Amino acid sequence: MRSIEHFIDGKFVAPANAEYFDKRSPVDGSVIARVGEGKQADVDAAVQAARRAMESDWGKFTTEKRVELLYAVATEINRRFEDFVEAEMADTGQPRHVMEHVFIPRGAANFRIFADVVKNVPTEAFRMATPDGRGALNYAIRVPKGVVAVVCPWNAPFLLMTWKLGPALACGNAVVVKPSEETPATATLLGEVMNKVGIPPGVYNVVNGFGPGSAGEFLTMHPGVDAITFTGETRTGTAIMKAAAEGIRDVSFELGGKNAGIVFADADFDAAVDGIFRSAFLNTGQVCLGTERVYVERPIFDRFVQALKARVEKVRYGRPQDKANDYGPLISHEHRQKVLSYYRRAVEEGAEVVTGGGIPELPPELAEGAWVQPTIWTGLPETASVVREEIFGPCCHIRPFDGEDEVVALANDTEYGLSTTVWTTNLARAHRIAERIDVGITWINSWFLRDLRTPFGGSKHSGIGREGGVHSLEFYTETRNVCIKL
Ligand code: NAD
Numbered sequence: 001m002r003s004i005e006h007f008i009d010g011k012f013v014a015p016a017n018a019e020y021f022d023k024r025s026p027v028d029g030s031v032i033a034r035v036g037e038g039k040q041a042d043v044d045a046a047v048q049a050a051r052r053a054m055e056s057d058w059g060k061f062t063t064e065k066r067v068e069l070l071y072a073v074a075t076e077i078n079r080r081f082e083d084f085v086e087a088e089m090a091d092t093g094q095p096r097h098v099m100e101h102v103f104i105p106r107g108a109a110n111f112r113i114f115a116d117v118v119k120n121v122p123t124e125a126f127r128m129a130t131p132d133g134r135g136a137l138n139y140a141i142r143v144p145k146g147v148v149a150v151v152c153p154w155n156a157p158f159l160l161m162t163w164k165l166g167p168a169l170a171c172g173n174a175v176v177v178k179p180s181e182e183t184p185a186t187a188t189l190l191g192e193v194m195n196k197v198g199i200p201p202g203v204y205n206v207v208n209g210f211g212p213g214s215a216g217e218f219l220t221m222h223p224g225v226d227a228i229t230f231t232g233e234t235r236t237g238t239a240i241m242k243a244a245a246e247g248i249r250d251v252s253f254e255l256g257g258k259n260a261g262i263v264f265a266d267a268d269f270d271a272a273v274d275g276i277f278r279s280a281f282l283n284t285g286q287v288c289l290g291t292e293r294v295y296v297e298r299p300i301f302d303r304f305v306q307a308l309k310a311r312v313e314k315v316r317y318g319r320p321q322d323k324a325n326d327y328g329p330l331i332s333h334e335h336r337q338k339v340l341s342y343y344r345r346a347v348e349e350g351a352e353v354v355t356g357g358g359i360p361e362l363p364p365e366l367a368e369g370a371w372v373q374p375t376i377w378t379g380l381p382e383t384a385s386v387v388r389e390e391i392f393g394p395c396c397h398i399r400p401f402d403g404e405d406e407v408v409a410l411a412n413d414t415e416y417g418l419s420t421t422v423w424t425t426n427l428a429r430a431h432r433i434a435e436r437i438d439v440g441i442t443w444i445n446s447w448f449l450r451d452l453r454t455p456f457g458g459s460k461h462s463g464i465g466r467e468g469g470v471h472s473l474e475f476y477t478e479t480r481n482v483c484i485k486l
Pocket of ligand 1: 151152153154155160178179180181209210211212215216217220231232233234236237239240253254255256257287288390392418458462463
């Protein structure tokens, strides 16, 4: 059995108390690795290694030197592309094409993009007047925050982790990563990459484990951590914010969503069906930006529901390695129980089940996997739990609407504010809607498409702060002002 250890101070190390937990394949339920569980002693060791790194070579490197190293990290990830694809497929069970075309390339790109950002960021300067007429020059310098804790989810583990690591390292911080207990493999593999390209020991550390009473809690509570960046559930964000209050540490949060997909009658119909299919069912619906609430303008409502149903019923279940398969399992049986409980509640609350609603019939070799059917409902009021709460599964409720004002009110009637996708050929309307919906990103005739230099984050309960391009510098650096009397 393969063991996954922590990566601390440039070395793979067993957990201090020798405790391990099983990582199971979501595809067939088999145990695929035993993973070291991090406790206080492991977190202490990782944070101390990171602090030492900040005081040694890494803290003194020029921006150019860091940029060179981050390019090398991206190149080495691409050289070991297949290892990353295999590792992430095994942990998540998601199809090869998603790994190959999105999750792993984007992970490598996260190092390049942020290397480019820090290389090109201008220095802010202001010349001010003074009573003696000589003036003064103010300029801002940016310094790293210090040791950043990176707490990650399981749904796109490599992409989401590197999205934080790229800017954290580019800005000169050292990090301690706590991957999700469900997906430790690619964070571990990245340790090999860091050593290979010469990232100094202690700059990148990984401590595996769970959240409460385990590595996640010990890390976020640790006084040696200067800032915490977290992606995950809103409820966990609340717990981490309480931990961060001790010591007044900065947080950057990317949290849950209950995003609306909006389709106007004038939309390119086939493109809209395809777009909503991807936004609701990609990664088996385990995407924070996914659309579990779909609103379709009344004249095309029935036709749209039938077309989406037909598309959903074509998904192919199977092992991720088989290129023909386009649909994976949920991450775990625990998560499947949660999703299935919503499937039952939808029926109890009066939904019409258009398709799905349960566990698919599969060959015996997949029967122990965490599979669920992709599911579409109609007919529920907006107060129904599956319309209000984030399920994080392959499902959506579709409701008809009449006109812009109604759909804007429906889309905004949620505690979340992460994203929305709007399908229309009316450009003026697209702009109007984008301004009126309270979310961090609005897609028009697209979904899950974003230049990494743009700001990303959520409003309301979906997050705190914006990351991406120069926006990431606000979190990963401290800005100091220098004022020189001339
Ligand atoms: P989660 O909150 O359960 O876990 C995320 C991480 O936090 C894991 O590593 C976990 O071990 C750790 N953790 C849990 N409790 C903790 C605690 N008390 N202290 C410290 N660490 C703790 O989230 P998940 O189930 O892994 O991921 C799914 C959620 O993530 C969904 O809500 C989804 O919307 C959200 N998400 C948001 C974005 C975004 O960009 N907004 C992206 C991806 C996922």
